[in-house]
Amino acid sequence: MSIYFKETYQRSFGTFPLKGAELHDAIQHAAEVGYRAFDTAQMYENEADTGAALKATGLSRDDLLITTKVNISNFTEDTFIPSVEQSLTDLQIDKTDVLLLHWPAPDGNIAPSLRLLEKAAKDGLCKHIGVSNFTAQMMRDATSIIETPLVSNQVEFHPLLNQDILLAAASETGIPLASYCSVARGKVFDYPLFAEIGATYGKSAAQVVLGWILQKGVSVNTMSTKRTNIAANFDVMDFTLSSVDMARIEALTATGYRIVGKDLVPFAPDFD
Numbered sequence: 467m468s469i470y471f472k473e474t475y476q477r478s479f480g481t482f483p484l485k486g487a488e489l490h491d492a493i494q495h496a497a498e499v500g501y502r503a504f505d506t507a508q509m510y511e512n513e514a515d516t517g518a519a520l521k522a523t524g525l526s527r528d529d530l531l532i533t534t535k536v537n538i539s540n541f542t543e544d545t546f547i548p549s550v551e552q553s554l555t556d557l558q559i560d561k562t563d564v565l566l567l568h569w570p571a572p573d574g575n576i577a578p579s580l581r582l583l584e585k586a587a588k589d590g591l592c593k594h595i596g597v598s599n600f601t602a603q604m605m606r607d608a609t610s611i612i613e614t615p616l617v618s619n620q621v622e623f624h625p626l627l628n629q630d631i632l633l634a635a636a637s638e639t640g641i642p643l644a645s646y647c648s649v650a651r652g653k654v655f656d657y658p659l660f661a662e663i664g665a666t667y668g669k670s671a672a673q674v675v676l677g678w679i680l681q682k683g684v685s686v687n688t689m690s691t692k693r694t695n696i697a698a699n700f701d702v703m704d705f706t707l708s709s710v711d712m713a714r715i716e717a718l719t720a721t722g723y724r725i726v727g728k729d730l731v732p733f734a735p736d737f738d
């Protein structure tokens with residue numbers, strides 16, 4: 467994994483649930499403020515729009531880190547590789563930088579889809595592979611099922627949810643975490659603590675939240691449609707939260723606010 471990858475992947479621009487002109491404008495703004503990592507998925511049905519919007523930015527392909535995710539409906543021998551090839555066609559690229567399994571297989575048997583993911587890498591369809599929504603045990607199991615290193619487990623991660631079990635699994639397995647729902651889809655703004663802490667660093671509440679995630683060793687994935695929010699979310703590398711402030715934020719993880727659970731996604735695993 468290159469240093470460019472490590473640094474760039476720390477801040478990805480998410481594309482769900484955007485499509486069409488709204489997605490085009492958001493990607494344009496994101497590229498202008500400096501984002502080079504972009505996150506899409508087969509499930510979002512916006513890979514073609516994402517590919518067109520990225521092309522329109524005029525950025526060199528070599529500078530971009532493009533992540534897409536294979537939908538569970540494509541976890542079969544017959545459909546996995548063709549579905550990735552279709553993603554590449556839609557994205558107008560010949561390989562993705564990161565290819566993730568969007569969810570663990572609903573029956574809990576993660577081996578077949580992991581092996582197909584590894585095959586996609588060996589076939590040259592992606593540079594790196596990873597997973598999403600894996601539990602700690604699945605992370606541990608994955609390392610003994612395939613040999614290719616996993617560059618991320620993309621999971622719900624924000625200060626209103628304790629993910630210590632996954633963080634411990636990340637240290638143990640060497641599979642880094644990446645966040646989604648990083649600002650808990652706006653729920654974090656109900657808590658004045660973030661703006662209060664931000665005032666002492668000259669940063670907004672959202673920037674404090676994202677800074678906290680980064681300081682936990684987790685890459686950040688955020689989505690916004692607004693130019694000012696997009697710019698703010700990218701501008702999070704020039705401050706360090708004190709251990710006292712980290713602990714004040716940490717206390718909120720006891721809230722246990724999970725957005726993407728079984729009520730939203732019936733095939734979600736039993737999360738840690």
Ligand SMILES: NC(=O)c1ccc[n+]([C@@H]2O[C@H](COP(=O)([O-])OP(=O)(O)OC[C@H]3O[C@@H](n4cnc5c(N)ncnc54)[C@H](OP(=O)(O)O)[C@@H]3O)[C@@H](O)[C@H]2O)c1
Pocket residue numbers: 479480481482483505506568598599620621645646647648649650651652672673687688689690691692695696698699726
């Ligand atoms: N792997 C998975 O299963 C999975 C699941 C969910 C999401 N994801 C990925 O993760 C990305 C991010 O997650 P998410 O979009 O669900 O949640 P999120 O980033 O927590 O929330 C996005 C919402 O927060 C608002 N927001 C963002 N930055 C803000 C700021 N600085 N100030 C105020 N409001 C702000 C945005 O509104 P405005 O547009 O008004 O700024 C938007 O409505 C997705 O786009 C997707 O790519 C992956």
